[in-house]
Amino acid sequence: MKQTLRQFVRTLFVATQATLIGSMLPRSVFAADAKSGGLNFFVFGDWGRNGEQDQRDVAAQMAVAAKDMDAKFIISVGDNF
DSSP: OOOOHHHHHHHHHHHHHHHHHHHHSOGGGSGGGOOTTSOOEEEESOOOSTTOHHHHHHHHHHHHHHHHHTOOEEEEOSOOO
């Protein structure tokens, strides 16, 4: 997947912000810490496009996390149409 410099910088910025914000979140929001018997679910805002390999890799990890946390449902908040 070829990226322009602008796309690379945008991706780097988002990844940096996610890392910083993630370090401030309480540990209980991570799948590994989900309580069994609770109401666990996923919320995401973008399905991706064209099924690029990196998107498939993320989807595979999301499936593992959903299974590990016994997610009951998914809420999609993006513009996926």
